[in-house]
Amino acid sequence: MKSPPFEYVRARSVDEACELLSSHGEGAKLIAGGQSLVPMMAFRLLRPSWLIDINEIAALRFVDARPDTVRIGAATRQCVLAKDDALARRLPLMRQALAWVGHVQTRNRGTIGGSLVHADPSAELPLAAQVLGAEMTLRKKAARRAVAADRFFAGPMMTAIEPNECLEEIHWPVWREARVGSAFFEVSRRHGDFAIVGAAAQVAVDDSGRCTRAAFGIGGAGPAPLAFPKLAARLVGTSLDADAVQSVVHDAAAELEPGTDTHATAAYRRHLARVLAARVLRSAYETARSTS
Numbered sequence: 076m077k078s079p080p081f082e083y084v085r086a087r088s089v090d091e092a093c094e095l096l097s098s099h100g101e102g103a104k105l106i107a108g109g110q111s112l113v114p115m116m117a118f119r120l121l122r123p124s125w126l127i128d129i130n131e132i133a134a135l136r137f138v139d140a141r142p143d144t145v146r147i148g149a150a151t152r153q154c155v156l157a158k159d160d161a162l163a164r165r166l167p168l169m170r171q172a173l174a175w176v177g178h179v180q181t182r183n184r185g186t187i188g189g190s191l192v193h194a195d196p197s198a199e200l201p202l203a204a205q206v207l208g209a210e211m212t213l214r215k216k217a218a219r220r221a222v223a224a225d226r227f228f229a230g231p232m233m234t235a236i237e238p239n240e241c242l243e244e245i246h247w248p249v250w251r252e253a254r255v256g257s258a259f260f261e262v263s264r265r266h267g268d269f270a271i272v273g274a275a276a277q278v279a280v281d282d283s284g285r286c287t288r289a290a291f292g293i294g295g296a297g298p299a300p301l302a303f304p305k306l307a308a309r310l311v312g313t314s315l316d317a318d319a320v321q322s323v324v325h326d327a328a329a330e331l332e333p334g335t336d337t338h339a340t341a342a343y344r345r346h347l348a349r350v351l352a353a354r355v356l357r358s359a360y361e362t363a364r365s366t367s
């Protein structure tokens with residue numbers, strides 16, 4: 076199907092994009108890579124009266140990788156992030172997550188901000204943001220507010236962003252420990268499809284191989300991706316042995332609210348969540364342990 080008619084305007088600055096969002100009201104939408112918005116319009120699931128194009132705003136495209144934090148502009152393309160070696164050294168989980176996001180063609184256009192705001196419950200970047208505790212900077216005219224990932228993702232395709240706000244940048248905390256490993260795995264019907272269930276983890280260990288810090292999360296098994304900081308804390312001091320990991324992933328799976336659809340039953344999703352969470356935790360641990 077074709078999308079319903081709409082008006083189009085190109086914004087040259089974040090100020091102008093915010094001004095246009097306010098003046099055109101709730102019918103207006105920002106368009107970044109268009110990889111989710113355009114299909115939603117073609118299926119007539121969304122009928123924006125105005126599209127405000129943010130692709131020309133250079134201030135929304137940057138990667139600023141510092142020792143303890145990485146700032147990424149919302150309109151930075153996924154392909155740029157996937158190729159950035161300095162970014163991969165500080166946030167290895169980002170490159171691991173991006174490898175599962177769609178296809179080369181969609182990553183060439185798709186932006187990090189578009190993926191986070193679209194907030195598909197199975198999407199990889201929202202899950203990585205939850206696991207690492209990223210923070211979104213939202214802009215409404217001159218006002219800015221910061222929203223942590225655990226308050227940003229509110230449900231399927233729902234976030235804390237207001238209709239006249241623009242996601243400006245995302246802050247990602249960097250783990251400074253010497254031995255850190257991360258992993259991202261998912262199961263989908265074909266590579267490039269949205270995940271049925273995905274899992275991500277990051278683990279730090281000391282010289283003796285004991286876990287000093289852990290984080291993990293699961294996507295596709297509930298209305299929004301979930302991280303489990305309290306359960307991950309139970310792994311600190313262990314060597315992520317089978318009993319410790321199984322106990323934690325069992326409790327994590329019990330907190331999920333998976334649904335049944337044409338791709339998978341709720342029971343299968345819960346099973347996958349347990350298996351994949353254990354796999355990413357063990358893989359992240361082994362990578363951390365082998366880091367010198």
Ligand SMILES: Cc1cc2nc3c(=O)[nH]c(=O)nc-3n(C[C@H](O)[C@H](O)[C@H](O)COP(=O)(O)OP(=O)(O)OC[C@H]3O[C@@H](n4cnc5c(N)ncnc54)[C@H](O)[C@@H]3O)c2cc1C
Nearest residue numbers: 105107108109110111112177185186188189190192198242
């Ligand atoms: C064939 C195909 C396969 C795909 N597979 C996957 C997959 O496996 N995993 C996955 O995660 N995604 C997948 N996608 C979606 C893809 O990752 C998109 O790039 C992403 O979801 C949206 O990014 P975008 O820049 O294209 O945003 P757009 O489509 O332009 O926008 C998406 C939404 O975000 C809003 N928005 C965009 N930027 C901002 C901003 N700065 N501030 C406020 N609101 C904003 C828009 O108004 C819109 O509501 C797939 C897409 C296709 C076409």
